[in-house]
Amino acid sequence: MTQVVHTRDELAAVLDAAGGEIAVVMTMGALHEGHRRLIRVARERSPFVVVTIFVNPLQFGPAEDFEKYPRTLDEDLEACRAEGAAVVFAPGRDDVYPGGAPSITMNPGPLGAILEGASRPGHFSGMLTVVEKLLRLTRADVAFFGEKDFQQLALIRRMVVDLELGVEIVGVPTVREDDGLALSSRNRYLSPTERISALALSRALREGAVHSEPKAVLAAAGKILADEPGARLDYLELTGPDLGAVPTDGPARLLVAARVGATRLIDNVSIVLRKEA
Ligand SMILES: Nc1ncnc2c1ncn2[C@@H]1O[C@H](COP(=O)(O)OP(=O)(O)OP(=O)(O)O)[C@@H](O)[C@H]1O
Ligand SMILES: CC(C)(CO)[C@@H](O)C(=O)[O-]
Ligand code: BAL
16 A cells, blocks of 8 residues: 655654665656656565655756646556555655755755756756755665666765765666657657657667767767757767766767757767777
8 A cells, every 4th residue: 555645744654664675766746657667666676665756946947847847646646556656755845845945955066067957057956955855854775766867867876975875876777658759757748749859859869879989979969959940959968977078988878958849858878989990
């Protein structure tokens, strides 16, 4: 049975009664198959999975979609029950931020200043602040995050190491539609025409990953995006596997962000670079 709790006191009572490892999946709701995969992977690891559902105001910029972000709690609870979550924690704003917006927040450092951090000032500070709080409130031993938000995952890993939070972080590969589109709660904003344009992101990454020399990777991916008038490119970048410098040989990451209509989408893939003979 899935227990649904809304306040930190209710959560504490449920956790007091639990024995064994606590596995946590954090979400902003509007659950889709990507979230369900995270819960399933967590369930394979631990019988006691806590899913959090909270649209965190702190990680949205003033011109972003906080107000219109989809809120579908009843369907989300059904999905959590179907996946066998032990607890769903769906707090209100005051339960997460009892004193109002915190005056002390996380500094994501240099890794948080590039890519998404450059496009969404304040986003990663707000994200890390809530993740740190939720790790503590849920008493997480292990927490699962999707590779779709690759920089977020890298920053959370970094925070856990740098601040010695003593939580294991597990990354889960991106779940895609059959045609390649990465599942995202924001996909539901897309009109049918925009959804076709949105395919340019995953197609660009796939075309880029065919190549093994950095210039060729970026040229192939960039051409797909340039040829899609419905997608306005924010960035297309090749990095090392941990978002550092591009290696001359071996694993790397290709990341993209673009606006399709009013919707901002991101995606990424792993890629293997080979030194030319
Ligand atoms: N397609 C996916 N595959 C695997 N994990 C995913 C996928 N989409 C989201 N996740 C993961 O689910 C967790 C919660 O993400 P979130 O609720 O923001 O969903 P989202 O679909 O990424 O929404 P948004 O459209 O807001 O980016 C994060 O760890 C995120 O990386
Ligand atoms: C990790 C997270 C739940 C923090 O609000 C959010 O950034 C998300 O859903 O990826
Ligand atoms: N999925 C990452 C959360 C955000 O875009 O705010």
